[in-house]
Amino acid sequence: MKNKLIIILTIALTISVGLNSFLLMNNKPMATIPTNTVSGLQKQQTQGYNSNDFIVEKNDSNSELNNNATYTVITTTPEQNDADNSAELNLLIAKAEQFFSAHLFSEAIDYYSQVDNLDELSAKRIKGDWLAVAYQWVNQNQYSLVSNFLSEALNVQAYDHDWLLLKIEWLKKNGEIQQAVMVYQDLIRHAFDLEKEKTWTEQMHIIATQRLLYLKQQQSWSEVIKFCATLLAHDANYVPYTLAISEAYIYQNDAATAINHLDGIRYNEEYQAQINSLYSLIDAENNIAHAIALTKINEHFIVDAQINSQQDVALMIDTGASITVISVSYFEQLQNTHSYEKFRDMTINTAGGDEQAFSIKVDQFAIGGYVLNNFEVVVMDLPNFENADGLLGMNFLKNFKFNIDQSNAHLYLERL
Numbered sequence: 172m173k174n175k176l177i178i179i180l181t182i183a184l185t186i187s188v189g190l191n192s193f194l195l196m197n198n199k200p201m202a203t204i205p206t207n208t209v210s211g212l213q214k215q216q217t218q219g220y221n222s223n224d225f226i227v228e229k230n231d232s233n234s235e236l237n238n239n240a241t242y243t244v245i246t247t248t249p250e251q252n253d254a255d256n257s258a259e260l261n262l263l264i265a266k267a268e269q270f271f272s273a274h275l276f277s278e279a280i281d282y283y284s285q286v287d288n289l290d291e292l293s294a295k296r297i298k299g300d301w302l303a304v305a306y307q308w309v310n311q312n313q314y315s316l317v318s319n320f321l322s323e324a325l326n327v328q329a330y331d332h333d334w335l336l337l338k339i340e341w342l343k344k345n346g347e348i349q350q351a352v353m354v355y356q357d358l359i360r361h362a363f364d365l366e367k368e369k370t371w372t373e374q375m376h377i378i379a380t381q382r383l384l385y386l387k388q389q390q391s392w393s394e395v396i397k398f399c400a401t402l403l404a405h406d407a408n409y410v411p412y413t414l415a416i417s418e419a420y421i422y423q424n425d426a427a428t429a430i431n432h433l434d435g436i437r438y439n440e441e442y443q444a445q446i447n448s449l450y451s452l453i454d455a456e457n458n459i460a461h462a463i464a465l466t467k468i469n470e471h472f473i474v475d476a477q478i479n480s481q482q483d484v485a486l487m488i489d490t491g492a493s494i495t496v497i498s499v500s501y502f503e504q505l506q507n508t509h510s511y512e513k514f515r516d517m518t519i520n521t522a523g524g525d526e527q528a529f530s531i532k533v534d535q536f537a538i539g540g541y542v543l544n545n546f547e548v549v550v551m552d553l554p555n556f557e558n559a560d561g562l563l564g565m566n567f568l569k570n571f572k573f574n575i576d577q578s579n580a581h582l583y584l585e586r587l
Contacts, residue, residue, distance in 0.1 A: 260289050267297055271304075274316065276323040284327060302333055309340050317341045330361040348382040349398055356405045376409065383415045395419035410442045417449050426453045462581035463539035468558050472575065474582055476563065477537045478548075482508060485559045488575065488582070492564035494530075495546075498553040501560040502531075519551055526551055536567065541584050543570060 267282035283301075287294035301320075308316045321341065324334045335358050342351035355375035362368040379402055386395045399416035406412065413432050420429035430453065437446055465472040465488075472488050482505060484497065496519075497505075505511060511531040519526045528551035536546035547566060572585040 256289070260286065260293060263289070264293060264297065268300075271301060274319070276320045280323045280327050298333060302337060305337055306340065309337070309344050312344070314341065314345065330357065332358060332367070343378065348378055349401065352379050352382075352402065359405075372406070375406075376411075380411060383411075387415070387418070390422070392419040392422045396423070410436050410439055414442065414445050414449065418452070421449065421452055429453060462576070462579075462583050465575070465580040465582055467577075467580045471558075472577075472580065472582070473559050474538060474563055477535075478505065478533050479509065479535050480537070484561065486561050486563040487559040488568075489562040489564060490568065492562050494549050494566045495536075495562065495564040496528075496549045496551060496553070497561035498556060499550060502550045514547060517549060519549065538563075538567070539582070539584060541571065541586070543567060 263282050263286045267279050267286060270276075270279035270282060283294060283297055286297060305317055305320055308314075308320075317337070318341070321334060321338050324331070325338070328334060335354055339351045339354050339358075342348070342354065352375055355371055355378075358371050359368050359375070362371065379398075382398065383395060386392075386398065396416055396419045399412050399419070402409070402412045403416065413436050417429045417432040420426070420432070429449070433446060433449055436442065437450075439446065463474060465474055466485075467473075473485050474488055476484050476486055478484055484501065486495065486497075502511075511533070514530045514532050517528045517530055519528045528549050530547050530549045533546050533548060534544065536543050536548070548561075553561065570587065572587055574583045575581075576583065
């Protein structure tokens, strides 16, 4: 279909060229001079004409020059040259506009470039008309037309400001904000005009900040980090980008990287409140990161522990118990995976009276990554003990500065 349309337009334009040429030829003065009358030609040249203004046509059918041959000399005046140039320009403009109207953008841009070489004002008018139409396409969601047109235009003029601004609007309408920001960066790099650079930078900041706010609301922290990395590579000194990437790293549990970014702006007075807020958030997140989640059952808290990095055990925290205890039934499960020998016999004082028990030593006992080696555990009957496998006693907790956050069900441990 495209080829047929090109052929039709070419035929129409060829007819137009033929008519223009015919009219121009009929308006040119004609003169006939003998071959040997060189002085006549020289005389005409001395009267203000250049040899390029003559078209010499041989009038005889002989292939060799002879004194009887005559030549037709067609002279052109400066006014006629202007008319020729004007006709050529009008023809190129007509071709550019016809191909654009037919959505044959490669051919349209080619003729537009030729117009631009001959007359910048005419090219500027064509561009203005095309941009007005293209922005209408954007508003009407005719994205394929905009895409095809921009592809051809930017292929010829890759850093033309008008084409790039059109592309930004097209990308924004498509929701491709990150790509629009990258086009702004291209614009700014090739601005060579401080006022334009300032304007485009402000516009870029607006759409980038809106995008970051959306990603933050979605808690898409990895996307925030990726987007900010692109922004900071171009605009490293824009503090809001640093604040955004720092916050994202905090929520990604990477406080060290967040602090590294914040330390570079920590004395910025304009954003001091936001900076201090993020440092406080780091402290809070660090506490959560080192906290051990508890399960609350009635008024008691259950913590998960590991024996020898293999066996999980659920223990109820009992700060009144001097030693950690596991039930006989749980000990029997342990024996299926590892043989434990009795360490010592013990008498345990309970609310119901003294109970006979024994203890074992485990190579490693861990809670939340905090590990004690060669750890003693008591084995005894725990009747009516359904929600846990035993008790976590002070022989573990005394090794740490500990705190139980009952509201949030967290156990905080810090080595002494």
